[in-house]
Each structure stands twice: as structure tokens, then as C-alpha cells.
Amino acid sequence: MFSQPTRKRFGQHWLKSEAVLQAILAAAAVTRQDCVLEIGPGTGALTQGLLSLAEAVIAVEIDRDLCQKLGQQFAEYDNFQLVQGDILQIDLLSLRAEQAVSQGLPNKVVANIPYYITGPILEKLLGTIAAPNPYPYQSIVLLVQKEVAERLYAKSGSKAFGALSVRVQYLADCELVCAVPAYAFQPPPKVDSAVVRLTPRNLSVAVDKPARLEDLVKLGFANKRKMLRTT
Secondary structure (H helix, E strand, O other), X not given: OOOOOOOHHHOXXXXXXXXXXXXXXXHHOOOOOOEEEEEOOOXXXXXXXXXXXXXXXXXXXXXXXXXXXXXXXXXXXXXXXXXXXXXXXOOHHHOOOOXXXXXXXXXXXXXXXXXXXXXXXXXXXXXXXXXXXOOOOOEEEEEEEHHHHHHHOOOOOOOOOOHHHHHHHHHEEEEEEEEEOHHHEEOOOOOOEEEEEEEEOOOOOOOOOHHHHHHHHHHHOOXXXXXXXXX
């Protein structure tokens, strides 16, 4: 792993815990039949492990300086493909592995994502209730803020359960992989984190009116302290 200063505008915190890295790789269960999309490879700590397991790794990095260093670091890997850009602006269907034996579309996602855009990234990967991703991934393993993780897998009736819980759990099964303390990063963030695994659902049998359900969820959780009939 090369030494690299962080940039606050990109929400960068380098994961340094080998135990957490191994937990992420184990949760992703990557094999030589998988093409993996990695969002924000950073200094390449997780990338190194993915390259040893996957048929192909497509890494999307917004930081130009990091892209230059990553390109040099993994230049000898023929299963590594680096894309410089904003994941929220990229057409995911355009991300096809050039060296993959299969069709080249990523079937798994593994990422340590910037916390300030967790919501938009989840929507990018899963879609929405009204418009689910038509090409769902087999699994999505993400390192996210602990508070967000708790909302993702929260059960109905718990304090953490809310609109995000309903939206994500409609689209995918969500489970906690492990907790990640702040000191596992350099520099340490101000909050603790967690690794979660999302397994997109087969929505061949969806609700009758998904757009109406999405509106209902938005309105229903708009005012937490009011009765639903009042809202």
C-alpha cells in the first residue's frame, strides 16, 4: 500500500485493518467466475485481495492522483481495469471487463464507499422501489457508517427502522458482516463503521403499484412522531 494523503472533499479514510479487509473478502466470496466492481479503491489495499480472487476487477476512482498511482501499482495485472470518474455519473452498463472470459459485466460489488454519498450509491446499485436495477448484482458488500448500517438491517419497530430500511429491504436482503471501529482507518473518521452484505431480491413478482408504494414510504416516514393517518 502506498502512502497517500487524504482529501476531505472525497471523504477519504484509508482502511488499514487486515482483519477487516479479510472479513470483506470473505463476505464477498469472490471466485474466478466473478467480475467485481470496486468503488473507490483508494490506496489499493482491498483491490490487491480482489485481484488474487476474481476473474476481473473494474475499479472506479474519482481522484486523478490516486488513479495514476493505482495504474502503476497494478500495471502487471491483466485482470485489472481502472476507470477514472464519479461512480454516480457513470453508466454502470458501460463497465465491461475487457479481459473477462464471460460477458464482462460486473456481477458483484465490493467497496469502502464515501459516507456522504452512501444513499445515492445505494440507489445507483439497487435502483428504487419504482424502478429496481434491471440487472441486479449477485451480492453487494459495503463498508458504511455504523448508523447507516443499523438502518439498513433494522427490524420493524426498532428505533433505527425508517424509510431507508423499507426501501433497501424491499430491494435486497441485508445482513451485518462485522463492526469496524474508527481506529481501523487512517486517518480515523469521527464515527464507527460496519460492513454489510446486500443480496438483491428477485423481483419478478413485485408489488402491483411500486411507484405508489415508494410515495407511501416517503410520506409515511416524513413525520416520525405523528400517526400515519395524520401524515
